[in-house]
Amino acid sequence: MMKLIQSVFILIAVLMSTAGAEEVIYAQVGETVTLKTTGIMQNSYIYWHFGNENAPEIAWINRFGGKGFNQWKDQLSFSDYSLKISNIQQHNFGTFLCIVKSGSSDTKTIITYTIFKLNVSSDPDSPLMPDESLTLTCDVEAPRVQKPQIYWLDPQGTKAGIKGGKVTLSATSQDNGQWTCVVTNNGKQNSTAQISVTVVDLSPTPSVQYTSKSSSFAIPCSIHPHVTWKQIKEKDLQAAYWNFSPKSSSGHISGEQMLFALSVENPVEWKKLDQDKRLRPVPNPDKGNLSLIINDVQTKDRGNYICELVFDNSVTLSRSIKVDVLEIISSPGTELILGQRVSLTCSIGRALPSDVKVKWVPPTESSLQALKSDHHPANLTILEVGKGDGGKWRCELWRNDIRLTSAVITLKIESTLRVWMLVTVCGATVIVILICVLVLILYRRRQRKMRHISYRLCQCKNPKPKGFYRT
């Protein structure tokens, strides 16, 4: 069996010899290349030459385990019978000959390997700013007839730029990552080369954010996770700001005010420009999180927030985030009398976007448990509040299956009986006070009258002792 396999190998070797086997390899400077010699070994002596057959031998190996290197000693090694060239340099590009001599017969097989230089470059170098023009080039230093086909794969793995191995684009965050140049020969992938592209940008954020009154909320703004603070500095960051344009009650956005400014010199920190103690950015902005936290959110916090990074040449990166604050408004109030009519409104201070749905969660005992349909109105009217309507009412905003935010209101329902009791008690108190006042007035009047009588009595010569007039 072994014999048969060996003879097959020899046969293949002979065939290859007659076919003048030639292999083409494309490699970048610094790469490791293996010149593979599968299927020709076992009984052989192998000699490697660089350039041509008559050039001095660079390495050899035989079936007895003997091997030697005459040139590029720190770069060459054997992996089985294949020749491995590590850290390829300019002088290693060219033609290698592998001469296989069988031990038993006098067959001689020559395999030619040609290593062509593959160049991959980016112009300009990373990091880049969004919209900056970028050209990626991938080409092979080979004679025209031996030029391979080249294409690029973007970081998402999509084919791009088939023309002459060049890709030109206007940079976006999508372009960030590893680009791969694929070199093919006769339709077969021969080699790949990678180049990494960094685009300095902020992370994408939804342009509208929902929160609710009295809650604590972080308005998101962060540097894209693949970008380091060092790269931001490299692009000459001059300053960063948080600006706010409040939305007035009439609905329009008024003038912009600056809330915070970032000092970019060490230490990198936010400077407060606004008096509101409820606002503070996340500490350590150089870790990439520039979010702004609002504690105890109020309806006056509605409006547009702009997170802005200003670079040299006045290039700016910014994100504008509209903040909607949800609140529940109860009319006439939160303290109600049994049987009273009440209207609850779930409001963000403007019409709800069509893709945002309201969901009410009434107290468990509420008569409005019947709110079964999926389409809850933003405005609920309870014609006569019942005992069970007292407690927490929650209004939630949903988009598809995501709960955006929720607000809670607590209703207190007083029974009429208690109200009447209250009225009675108050009334009684008032009557008692009135009686007291009346008694006091009557007493005073009587006292004054008495004093008058006593005065008249004292007009006589011998005034009687006090108490006399008590007849």
Ligand SMILES: *[C@@H]1O[C@H](CO)[C@@H](O)[C@H](O)[C@H]1NC(C)=O
């Ligand atoms: C930034 O910080 C806020 C508040 O601590 C947090 O909610 C948010 O998830 C952080 N963002 C990132 C991108 O780490």
